[in-house]
Amino acid sequence: MAGVRGGSGPGQQVGLSRPRVLRGAVAIADERGLAALTMRSLAESLGVEAMSLYHHVANKEAVLDGLVEVVMAEIEEAVAGLDAPAPEDDWQRAMRMRVLAAREVLVRHPWAPSVFETRTGTSLAVARYFDGVLGLMRRGGFSYELGHRALHALGSRALGFSQELFEPDGIEAPEEALAAMAEEVPHLVAMIADASHGGAVLGWCDYQAEFEFGLDLILDGLERLRAAG
Amino acid sequence: MAGVRGGSGPGQQVGLSRPRVLRGAVAIADERGLAALTMRSLAESLGVEAMSLYHHVANKEAVLDGLVEVVMAEIEEAVAGLDAPAPEDDWQRAMRMRVLAAREVLVRHPWAPSVFETRTGTSLAVARYFDGVLGLMRRGGFSYELGHRALHALGSRALGFSQELFEPDGIEAPEEALAAMAEEVPHLVAMIADASHGGAVLGWCDYQAEFEFGLDLILDGLERLRAAG
């Protein structure tokens, strides 16, 4: 047959490696979503059989752990490139910039929160990031005790995302259904009606603005506690 | 063969039904974890073949949706049984009690947050709960606009849980590893050393206390904004 070796298909690799496997995994998750990432699809995208992957990663769990590493590396890079004030001068602004930089990375990898959520053990990469957050607060005048509480209070927000269990946007039913809804969730319906006075109706939630609101609420509260000693 | 019909095995049912299927699903998740919940294991626990389930639920997604309904019903019941102040008198205390009541339900179903996270669409049961939260804030003097922002700021905390991406507890390595860790995450190591002065070393995170701290941080901030008009 023709093309015995030198084909230019997706399997153009000179040899597999852990970084190459992880880069392939990120590409699939970015392009086709997390559900499309299987050992078989990953192997195929690398021009190799599924079983070959096991020479470079222990199993699929290890691939997911690797995805966390990749994302955290991108976040660390984004944070390093920041022109933030010294925490001694303005810890709150420094923290805000850090969190929003992390958030920008996550926007590029919308699957990332789901992967973070499934990881049980504490990854070193994540621990390093939180170590940086704690270090920032220390330089900003936090005691270890308050810094500890702050880490818990921030939770996933420190990494740039929050859990939106309920999206008011989801309520915007097609008019007729709204009347039926009004009995079940009167306050939500009224809230939407109130918001539509301004003009915007559908897609009226500005998630970035809401994220920043919640973040500032917490940071303001922490600053108050810090200042109070 | 003996025991043609009247056996007293797990399949003691007189006939399947959606509620019966969901109750079985909750039981499996409670006892053996979410991963153990498969259509086949669920069927077996009900003394039936897997394919029989499809006469009562559309598919596995519908089972997971049903789990959310069951949990939300338990939460609504817990909230209804609360002896909370009228929101007009003390919305913050009323809200705090509501959230902590929800949290108690979730503690009984540790798999619940994972299920909530995988649900994409807005469930009516969850919408109803958030409608109640918004109603409480309205009675407490919130505008719809601030109430809306409050719902976002609270996020999953309104239902009693928060995402702990990083558990400082996970750091408490077996002494020797700590020295190696000290280079990678110096602030976290120092934080733990600082905390151990008091006495408690391992298992030193009081998650309930940390949850309440974060909740109060947000509620205090919201009250400040509400009072400021």
Place this chain on the structure above:
DNA sequence: ACCTGAACACCGTTCAAGT
């Protein structure tokens, strides 16, 4: 050392057949 084909033990789900 690295890659592979075949196979195993699972999944969720469909379908035609039973009562």
Place this chain on the structure above:
DNA sequence: ACCTGAACACCGTTCAAGT
């Protein structure tokens, strides 16, 4: 109307075999 057996199209993973 409800339940079932057999089958299908997937998973992740093991194992013995190739180079």
